[in-house]
Amino acid sequence: MTHNTDPFQDSQLSDLFANFRPQLPSTELFSERLRLKMEAIDIVQQKQKASKTRYRAALIAASVSGCIVGLLLGLMIPNMMRLISNLHFPAMILFDFDITTVAIWSVMVSATVTLSINVFSLVNSRLQPGGQSSL
Amino acid sequence: MLPEQFAKQVKKSQEPLRRFLVALCCGDAMRADDIAQETLIKAYLGCERLANDTQFEAWLYRIAYNTYLNHLRQERPTFCLAEAAKVSTQVQADDAFKYQDLYIALRQLSDKERGSVLLFYLEGYSVEEIAALTESSVSAVKQQLSRGRTHLRAIILTNNDLKQ
Numbered sequence: 001m002t003h004n005t006d007p008f009q010d011s012q013l014s015d016l017f018a019n020f021r022p023q024l025p026s027t028e029l030f031s032e033r034l035r036l037k038m039e040a041i042d043i044v045q046q047k048q049k050a051s052k053t054r055y056r057a058a059l060i061a062a063s064v065s066g067c068i069v070g071l072l073l074g075l076m077i078p079n080m081m082r083l084i085s086n087l088h089f090p091a092m093i094l095f096d097f098d099i100t101t102v103a104i105w106s107v108m109v110s111a112t113v114t115l116s117i118n119v120f121s122l123v124n125s126r127l128q129p130g131g132q133s134s135l
Numbered sequence: 136m137l138p139e140q141f142a143k144q145v146k147k148s149q150e151p152l153r154r155f156l157v158a159l160c161c162g163d164a165m166r167a168d169d170i171a172q173e174t175l176i177k178a179y180l181g182c183e184r185l186a187n188d189t190q191f192e193a194w195l196y197r198i199a200y201n202t203y204l205n206h207l208r209q210e211r212p213t214f215c216l217a218e219a220a221k222v223s224t225q226v227q228a229d230d231a232f233k234y235q236d237l238y239i240a241l242r243q244l245s246d247k248e249r250g251s252v253l254l255f256y257l258e259g260y261s262v263e264e265i266a267a268l269t270e271s272s273v274s275a276v277k278q279q280l281s282r283g284r285t286h287l288r289a290i291i292l293t294n295n296d297l298k299q
Binding site for chain 2: 010012013014016017020021022023024025027030031033034037038041
């Protein structure tokens with residue numbers, strides 16, 4: 001803030017505003033209101049921070065478990081292929097393409113996705129303060 | 136800026152800011168206080184981004200001015216000037232109406248003129264600082280100040296003549 005000598009300086013107006021001391025509503029009430037709001041903001045910010053950390057942890061757990069299960073199921077593909085091809089379902093004649101591969105991949109993807117989602121919600125609810133498993 | 140430093144700065148700047156907003160709201164102290172609260176909350180939320188403490192006041196006034204403009208956009212209250220003038224003459228002895236003439240005069244200025252005039256005459260900011268604060272050009276601020284001063288002087292002179 002600088003008090004300068006601009007051509008806009010006007011003694012009459014400056015005097016008018018220099019004596020401007022309006023009665024303000026209670027400063028204590030104002031400060032108290034502000035303090036309460038600031039405390040509320042702090043609480044919300046802390047909760048947001050905790051929730052972000054929780055989400056990150058749940059996301060990491062879900063990704064890791066998804067990768068492990070996907071990898072394990074992937075290693076089991078040859079065995080599953082052999083098992084299904086030995087079963088000889090009569091309905092399999094209806095399809096022109098290799099239905100076995102499609103079935104195995106569908107099972108693998110749905111198992112991995114379901115597990116990841118469940119791990120995410122489990123970790124997320126466990127990490128909540130006083131949290132219980134949602135499963 | 137740390138929250139502790141913020142609290143200290145707020146304690147210092149709170150009253151001048153509230154006075155400025157009372158003038159900007161033409162005497163509506165409750166509305167001014169609501170804007171002041173909103174300003175200080177916005178400042179609190181953004182205080183970590185403010186690197187230079189010496190710019191705190193100018194930064195606070197910029198937030199206050201923008202918050203005031205947002206309030207204006209949200210609600211355009213209808214105000215009968217003739218009725219306000221009547222009230223002021225009836226209860227002139229009351230301390231709360233001490234500045235009623237000034238408020239009525241300020242109300243007749245445009246929002247931008249009022250902001251510039253108050254920042255210049257009440258808060259002592261320079262034209263360049265006001266331009267930075269209100270995000271306007273220096274020439275625009277000079278024009279607002281010139282018009283605002285002319286209007287304000289004319290209104291105050293007319294009011295004084297009417298009283299005599």
